[in-house]
Amino acid sequence: MAQNFDMVVIGAGPGGYVAAIRGAQLGLKVACIEREHLGGICLNWGCIPTKAMLRSAEVYHLMHRAKEFGLKADGIGYDLDAVVKRSRGVAKQLSGGIGHLFKKNKVTTIMGAAKLAGKGRVTVTTDKGTEEITAKAIVLATGARARELPGLEPDGKLVWNYKHALVPPHMPKKLLVIGSGAIGIEFASFFNTLGADTTVVEVMDRVLPVEDAEIAAFAKKQFVKQGMTILEKASVKKLDRKGDTVTAHIESGGKTETRDFDTVISAVGIVGNTEGLGLEEAGIKVDRAHVVTDSYCRTGVEGVYAIGDLAGAPWLAHKASHEGVMVAELIAGGHPHAVDPGSIAGCTYCHPQIASVGLTEAKAKEMGLEIKVGRFPFMGNGKAIALGEPEGMIKTIFDAKTGELLGAHMVGAEVTELIQGYVIGRKLETTEADLMETVFPHPTLSEMMHESVLDAYGRAIHF
Structure with missing residues (x-):
């Protein structure tokens, strides 16, 4: 006999598991189907383990700079196996935490491969065989995988x-x-x-x-x-x-x-995991390996949604999670706002870090907007110099007529943490006047955010 649910989520990555939890919080009977591991690529093979490895590299880099800080460090080296072991341990800890959250929120976890089987129906193949479950709403959150180009296919060795x-x-x-x-x-x-x-x-x-x-x-x-x-x-x-x-x-x-x-x-690049889901038979449109949706992640087939990397750019875990919440609230009868891709920050954790939100200078000009641009260098900031991180820059772009913050772009230490200030500013429709009148704490890297805004209007103090 088929199990019945209000909402079935296919995929337990950062989009799927968040959608499932939010749906359960809203009183829906929810199941989440995952064929490999809870947390998806992000927690197991993406965002989290890479950051753990990059942290090891950052510490290693700083150890070589010990003398600059009046410290001594001799015989500096690394154990690659130990670096990887720590990274895998971090990933395992977080993946296990999702299982706990599912139990806490009474989400039914089904480990297996799912396929759409008709309106409101999904078949799941597990190690025990194939079963059918029914749901009023189905959320596709199967993510994406690395693109492979002919002749460049990975072999795991070279x-x-x-x-x-x-x-x-x-x-x-x-x-x-x-x-x-x-x-x-x-x-x-x-x-x-x-x-x-x-x-x-x-x-x-x-x-x-x-x-x-x-x-x-x-x-x-x-x-x-x-x-x-x-x-x-x-x-x-x-x-x-x-x-x-x-x-x-x-x-x-x-x-x-x-x-x-x-x-x-x-x-x-990446391609969406669209295979084996029965999308074509269900009448769901796929374009360049990604499911086509509207701004509310609706596929055009009644009761079926697609979120995260499967549904297209930007390919970001936090975008997937927010879409998961939005879709769960829609299914539960709410009226959430559509996710605005232009207000989602992108972060790259190389050295130096990169972070951005909104329009680039070139894009703003291409759109015919009259703009004001501000810049402020890390070398003009006391905290950056004290940290020994004087290489970097913060750039802000405003609409010259309205004062709207169109975009913000950063390179330097900890900018992946700083960018959220501008993200909130854009969400709250902040103008240059609001940002100028905001008091930023001293000494912090965030003061550069203030100075960059001031510079756009010829009012920078420390540069």
Whole structure:
């Protein structure tokens, strides 16, 4: 006999598990189906374990700077296996916590592979066989996986995807990273800090192509200063694998050259996990490996929603979680606001960190807006100098006519924490006057946020 639910969530990543919990909080009878592990890619193979590894690299970097701070550190080294073990432990702890939250909120957990079987029906294949469950509403939250390009497919030995890079079989000596988005540049930063001779190839005209051009240029200078080789407007056409060497055929400026590496990380984007869900039979439209939805994550098929990476950009865990809450509230009869992609911050945890929200300067100009732009350097901030982190910048963009905060872009220490101040400002429709009149605590890095706003209107004090 089929189990009946008000809401069934397929996928227990940061979108799915949050949707399930919120639905249960609202009084719905909820089941969450997961084929692999609670927490999805984010907790197990993405956001969390990478940050744990990057933290190890950051501490290692600071140990080498001990003398600057009047400290002594001799015989500095690292144990890659121990770094990975800590990272996996952090991921395991958080993944286990989701199981506890499901029990606390009375969410039924079903481990298995799900498929749509008709209106309000889902079949689940588990290790015990196949069963059917019914639900008034179905939420697709199956996430995405790494894109694989022909000839660049990972093998786990010489060529890695993000999963391989999180449990590396060896420490790269000469590393090639294909793609300079958040995933690629974070792994490049990690392995470069630990001593790998690192080359990054980016097909676009700059690294971190979704970021503001000025911020990306600043970050590139820092990467080069750290010893990375950055190749822009370049693409890897072929990889020849022989023994313990990979020969990359890199095309740039109409010419192709070959370079040898012992390790390659492919980070060329993601594709949605749309296969095996019965989407086509259900009449759900898929475009370029992602489910097509409206602003409320409705698929166009009654009672079926899609959230997170499966439903398209931006590919961010916090976007997925917020969509999960929104959809649960819709299903429970509420009237939530649609998620605004333009007010979702993006964060990259390389060294230096990158964070942004809203329009870039180029995009604002492309839209024909009259703008005012403010900038403030880390070297003008007392806390940054005291921390020994004087390299960085905060940039703010305002509508010259209305004072609306159109965008904010940062590069430097802890900017992934600072950006939320501007996110809240945009959500509350803050103007430049509001931000100018806000008192920021001293000494903090946040004072630079104030100064950048002041600079946009010719009123900066410390620069």
